[in-house]
Amino acid sequence: MTRKAYSFIRTFVPEPARELCVDRHYLLCASTGALRLEAQGQAWLLPPARAALIAAGRPIRVSIPQPVTTASVLFDTGFTPAPPAPLAVFDLSPLARALLAECGTWGESDVPLTAYAETLFSALAAVTWQLSEQPSPVVVPAGRSPELRRALQLTEERLGGEVRFEDVAHEVGLAPRSLARRFEDEIGMPWRAVLRRMRVMRAIEELAAGDTPVTKVAFTVGYASLSAFNAAFRELTGRTPTEYRSSFRP
Structure with missing residues (x-):
């Protein structure tokens, strides 16, 4: 027992x-x-x-x-x-x-x-x-169809550089309009909103991994400016990246 x-x-x-x-x-x-x-x-x-x-x-x-x-x-x-x-x-x-x-x-x-x-x-x-009755909003939909799951995978792989929706659509074999419809039908949000969530999610991973400066984390996940990164991070988590990182520490 x-x-x-x-x-x-x-x-x-x-x-x-x-x-x-x-x-x-x-x-x-x-x-x-x-x-x-x-x-x-x-x-x-x-x-x-x-x-x-x-x-x-x-x-x-x-x-x-x-x-x-x-x-x-x-x-x-x-x-x-x-x-x-x-x-x-x-x-x-x-x-x-x-x-x-x-x-x-x-x-x-x-x-x-x-x-x-x-x-x-x-x-x-x-x-x-x-x-648990107040779940975190930092969640990324996984998708159901093979095409959408592939589109999500390609988007995540390219977070650190330039990622274009038209390129992703082309690689999964769908017209941009058709892929956009898949995003709305399967996960209820547009691709750009998913991209923003993925970038914040990757940033959380980087913040948890060590003491990399927040500015470098911002560039690593694809933001060209610290202010834009801070705004997106706060919008989704309710805290700045620095405040969120401090919450990892006992």
Whole structure:
């Protein structure tokens, strides 16, 4: 009999996407580095400031773009209620991060949790279950059709340089008007809005990877000016890149 809840701390090297499905409610976090998560036709990035709450039995795809250390928690389905949604990605509050760190003492074991430990895990669940009701807006749609998924892949590959919608349409074998219609029909937003989200998402990945100056991050993800980058970043996350990076630090 394993514990009702336990912390799961591991370090991983970069690896491509793989399927993941567990029989417990899963609070998936990175303490260093970043994870990429895809499910329900959408994709997220999980730097240390964010977490994913995944209901038991919910399949997801996880990839590791850079070395990462996870600090996650698995909850027995009899210990906590089902999460408010099958999958939610959200920003961690200082209280949630403190509780997560404190729960790190209790890994997988047949030894029952102490009353103190049960209280901590229960508090962590209560806090993160509530946070999951306000999911993060930094999400990129994954697309359904092969043409749109290819268009998204090409767009992401070219974030650091000049990326033109007409070129992407040509390479996937569709007229620009037809591809634009695919974006609206399949994911409900135009290509340029997706491009902006991808750039912010890549910027978060760069900010989480180390101490690269914000100006260099802006140029790396395709912005010609720092002011335009800051405006786009704040519009989507509600914070400046510098403020967002500071949230990664304990």
